[in-house]
Amino acid sequence: xxxxxxxxxxxxxxxxxxxxxxxxxxxxxxxxxxxxxxxxxxxxxxxxxxxxxxxxxxxxxxxxxxxxxxxxxxxxxxxxxxxxxxxxxxxxxxxxxxxxxxxxxxxxxxxxxxxxxxxxxxxxxxxxxxxxxxxxxxxxxxxxxxxxxxxxxxxxxxxxxxxxxxxxxxxxxxxxxxxxxxxxxxxxxxxxxxxxxxxxxxxxxxxxxxxxxxxxxxxxxxxxxxxxxxxxxxxxxxxxxxxxxxxxxxxxxxxxxxxxxxxxxxxxxxxxxxxxxxxxxxxxxxxxxxxxxxxxxxxxxxxxxxxxxxxxxxxxxxxxxxxxxxxxxxxxxxxxxxxxxxxxxxxxxxxxxxxxxxxxxxxxxxxxxxxxxxxxxxxxxxxxxxxxxxxxxxxxxxxxxxxxxxxxxxxxxxxxx
Ligand SMILES: Cc1cc2nc3c(=O)[nH]c(=O)nc-3n(C[C@H](O)[C@H](O)[C@H](O)COP(=O)(O)OP(=O)(O)OC[C@H]3O[C@@H](n4cnc5c(N)ncnc54)[C@H](O)[C@@H]3O)c2cc1C
Numbered sequence: 001x002x003x004x005x006x007x008x009x010x011x012x013x014x015x016x017x018x019x020x021x022x023x024x025x026x027x028x029x030x031x032x033x034x035x036x037x038x039x040x041x042x043x044x045x046x047x048x049x050x051x052x053x054x055x056x057x058x059x060x061x062x063x064x065x066x067x068x069x070x071x072x073x074x075x076x077x078x079x080x081x082x083x084x085x086x087x088x089x090x091x092x093x094x095x096x097x098x099x100x101x102x103x104x105x106x107x108x109x110x111x112x113x114x115x116x117x118x119x120x121x122x123x124x125x126x127x128x129x130x131x132x133x134x135x136x137x138x139x140x141x142x143x144x145x146x147x148x149x150x151x152x153x154x155x156x157x158x159x160x161x162x163x164x165x166x167x168x169x170x171x172x173x174x175x176x177x178x179x180x181x182x183x184x185x186x187x188x189x190x191x192x193x194x195x196x197x198x199x200x201x202x203x204x205x206x207x208x209x210x211x212x213x214x215x216x217x218x219x220x221x222x223x224x225x226x227x228x229x230x231x232x233x234x235x236x237x238x239x240x241x242x243x244x245x246x247x248x249x250x251x252x253x254x255x256x257x258x259x260x261x262x263x264x265x266x267x268x269x270x271x272x273x274x275x276x277x278x279x280x281x282x283x284x285x286x287x288x289x290x291x292x293x294x295x296x297x298x299x300x301x302x303x304x305x306x307x308x309x310x311x312x313x314x315x316x317x318x319x320x321x322x323x324x325x326x327x328x329x330x331x332x333x334x335x336x337x338x339x340x341x342x343x344x345x346x347x348x349x350x351x352x353x354x355x356x357x358x359x360x361x362x363x364x365x366x367x368x369x370x371x372x373x374x375x376x377x378x379x380x381x382x383x384x385x386x387x388x389x390x391x392x393x394x395x396x397x398x399x400x401x402x403x404x405x406x407x408x409x410x411x412x413x414x415x416x417x
């Protein structure tokens with residue numbers, strides 16, 4: 001089924017009877033060439049690129065719930081390529097380029113909107129860092145504009161520029177950054193993978209990983225055993241639990257991250273605005289809701305909902321930055337389980353078990369990574385070699401200490417990322 005304006009018109013005039021489900025609902029087969037555990041954004045993108053780029057179609061994605069029920073459908077949808085350190089910067093740069101062609105590639109409207117991301121700074125030292133970061137973004141081939149206070153004011157005049165503690169000195173603007181509709185990204189990749197013959201299996205929890213003589217041979221699931229020579233663990237907040245099924249202890253802690261949305265308002269926030277010092281960021285959805293969030297709840301947890309202290313902290317930060325937000329009414333809050341790595345950077349790598357791959361450590365920033373991560377993991381699984389954009393996202397950096405990518409200098413304290 002191909003989407004187009006013509007198709008929408010035709011269906012509208014003929015009672016909308018021609019639409020079909022986006023994907024089949026197959027039973028699991030006993031054997032696949034490869035199995036991907038986890039039907040979030042990363043798992044579905046991996047399946048899509050395995051099929052689309054490497055002609056591997058005898059594969060399955062096993063999802064314990066439903067597609068889009070995890071973090072891919074819970075995030076605040078920010079897409080950007082403004083990382084500073086080698087290892088991360090080329091990866092996110094590649095991912096943003098994939099985003100820019102994604103709707104055409106998938107023939108699916110993900111509502112990708114390059115409305116720009118503005119990072120505020122509040123001191124001379126932060127300005128220096130923003131300038132360095134902007135320069136490294138530009139030398140990476142991405143875009144960055146260093147704005148002074150008046151430049152920021154012309155974009156977002158409603159901020160409190162003279163706050164006693166955090167006066168606004170300026171901002172680093174990343175015009176190609178923006179937002180996308182989160183669950184549509186999962187659906188688009190799912191549809192694309194299904195069209196290429198991938199079996200997408202929901203309500204199928206992986207309960208064990210079978211290993212013989214150091215090689216993976218398949219998985220145990222709530223819908224029976226499945227054999228496969230290649231298995232990828234792509235389960236975000238559940239990474240430690242699923243890796244433990246293969247006898248691995250990961251350097252990952254799971255924490256809750258909350259987000260909030262207000263009632264729909266007329267358009268008032270055109271960009272994504274981030275207030276790092278207050279741990280607060282905000283954008284406006286196409287429906288008009290102000291979508292915003294803050295920091296992690298500061299304890300390890302597998303609960304997909306957070307607690308009041310962090311909600312209070314986020315509201316305080318919001319009022320500090322933009323007092324006008326006090327007039328808006330919050331409609332909902334929710335949480336997702338973040339796979340926090342010690343250096344705040346991800347892992348796309350093989351494991352010590354032959355045929356078993358790992359994709360994890362996305363912390364609170366893995367939505368923007370969905371296409372890049374799927375592309376790189378598919379490349380690794382199909383060719384046996386890491387993709388150039390993800391060559392430094394190795395698991396052994398936590399063992400050797402070599403090649404850590406600690407963007408925020410928060411070291412081994414997961415809850416400070
Ligand atoms: C509130 C919030 C705001 C965020 N904001 C942003 C943002 O603005 N920008 C950004 O880039 N990132 C953001 N993120 C982070 C981003 O959402 C995640 O890093 C990313 O979605 C994780 O990858 P995923 O989509 O594959 O995860 P998920 O969607 O969580 O997918 C993992 C899947 O694995 C499944 N699974 C787990 N265990 C098993 C099992 N045993 N068997 C089978 N399946 C299993 C789960 O059910 C789940 O569906 C945010 C996250 C949250 C919670």
